[in-house]
Amino acid sequence: MKKIIGIDLGFGFCKVFSDNGIHIFPSVIGPCDEAALKVSGLKNPAFEHETVFLDNRRYLIGESAVKYADRVYLAREKDWMETSTYRCLLYHSLRLAGVYSNTHGPENIVITTGLPVSHYRSCRVKLVDLIKKMVHPDLSVKVTLQPLGSYFDFFLDDNGVVRDKELISGRIGIIDIGFYTTDYVTVEDLDLVRNLLDTSEGGMSSVYQDIARDIYSGYGVKKEVYEVEKVLRDGYVKVYGEKKEVADLVRPRLDSFAREIESTARVLWKDGAAIDRILITGGGAEALKSYLDFYKHTAFVPESQIANVRGYVKFAGSLRRHD
Numbered sequence: 001m002k003k004i005i006g007i008d009l010g011f012g013f014c015k016v017f018s019d020n021g022i023h024i025f026p027s028v029i030g031p032c033d034e035a036a037l038k039v040s041g042l043k044n045p046a047f048e049h050e051t052v053f054l055d056n057r058r059y060l061i062g063e064s065a066v067k068y069a070d071r072v073y074l075a076r077e078k079d080w081m082e083t084s085t086y087r088c089l090l091y092h093s094l095r096l097a098g099v100y101s102n103t104h105g106p107e108n109i110v111i112t113t114g115l116p117v118s119h120y121r122s123c124r125v126k127l128v129d130l131i132k133k134m135v136h137p138d139l140s141v142k143v144t145l146q147p148l149g150s151y152f153d154f155f156l157d158d159n160g161v162v163r164d165k166e167l168i169s170g171r172i173g174i175i176d177i178g179f180y181t182t183d184y185v186t187v188e189d190l191d192l193v194r195n196l197l198d199t200s201e202g203g204m205s206s207v208y209q210d211i212a213r214d215i216y217s218g219y220g221v222k223k224e225v226y227e228v229e230k231v232l233r234d235g236y237v238k239v240y241g242e243k244k245e246v247a248d249l250v251r252p253r254l255d256s257f258a259r260e261i262e263s264t265a266r267v268l269w270k271d272g273a274a275i276d277r278i279l280i281t282g283g284g285a286e287a288l289k290s291y292l293d294f295y296k297h298t299a300f301v302p303e304s305q306i307a308n309v310r311g312y313v314k315f316a317g318s319l320r321r322h323d
């Protein structure tokens with residue numbers, strides 16, 4: 001029995017899917033130094049599970065980095081694959097998936113992951129080498145394009161069998177709304193339609209930034225981008241211990257981001273008539289669901305934040321069945 005692991009290292013969140021369960025954590029690391037230890041105390045159990053040693057330094061990963069590190073490093077740099085941040089996030093993801101405590105033997109492990117369309121050509125081989133170096137040269141590594149994960153998730157069932165044979169042979173548009181970026185791709189016959197692609201720098205983080213500014217000017221309370229997520233989830237911000245509803249402040253910001261997405265989509269696909277289905281995915285799809293109804297043949301991918309990673313696993317599973 002093969003162990004198939006999906007890893008989706010987004011600029012905002014890392015998603016890991018395997019027989020060890022689903023893990024989602026912020027793509028953030030920070031030095032695990034005196035300052036962090038002082039704040040949180042030595043006995044914090046998070047340190048056991050969310051630290052990584054790399055190049056003789058100790059780092060905090062994910063939620064712990066957001067909470068305790070005095071400085072943080074984000075994954076969003078130009079040569080991100082070369083950075084300590086990227087390698088720490090990858091190592092932690094592999095560890096969460098259980099590759100270092102597995103009884104399968106490296107030849108029975110399949111790791112599937114994706115790269116953003118813009119990085120695919122330049123980074124694919126490097127990524128395969130990096131993963132093999134971190135785990136074992138004999139394991140199998142498959143790298144695809146990030147938005148294709150959601151495509152496979154939508155079209156394949158849990159057994160890797162195609163759900164809708166007619167639709168999959170059509171022309172499918174995908175909008176992947178992430179934390180820093182939003183990707184638009186068009187797929188036909190399992191291949192990208194080259195002149196119908198786009199990536200925009202805006203993602204949910206730009207909405208959170210605007211909302212953080214509104215909260216500051218309205219209530220005088222400063223919120224970091226990652227904290228705004230929680231405010232949205234809770235629906236309120238606390239001011240002098242009193243809960244203040246944020247719905248009226250959030251609605252116009254989400255709506256204006258949705259209109260931005262709409263106008264980019266319309267440049268690519270016009271009225272959408274030549275596209276057979278538009279899939280909307282990425283974590284941002286959950287937040288924007290009720291604002292994105294401009295095409296009548298839109299489908300929202302369920303549990304969209306993990307759709308890419310779940311799709312990688314389904315795809316790798318279906319390939320194995322045809323081996």
Ligand SMILES: Nc1ncnc2c1ncn2[C@@H]1O[C@H](COP(=O)(O)OP(=O)(O)OP(=O)(O)O)[C@@H](O)[C@H]1O
Binds near residue numbers: 011178182204282287
């Ligand atoms: N159920 C939900 N409701 C509201 N927002 C959500 C939900 N699930 C995820 N999100 C938000 O969606 C955003 C995008 O998450 P996602 O994991 O897709 O980004 P990413 O892949 O890291 O980004 P990028 O594509 O820029 O690399 C995050 O801000 C996340 O908090």
Ligand SMILES: [Mg+2]
Binds near residue numbers: 176178179282
């Ligand atoms: Mg993503």
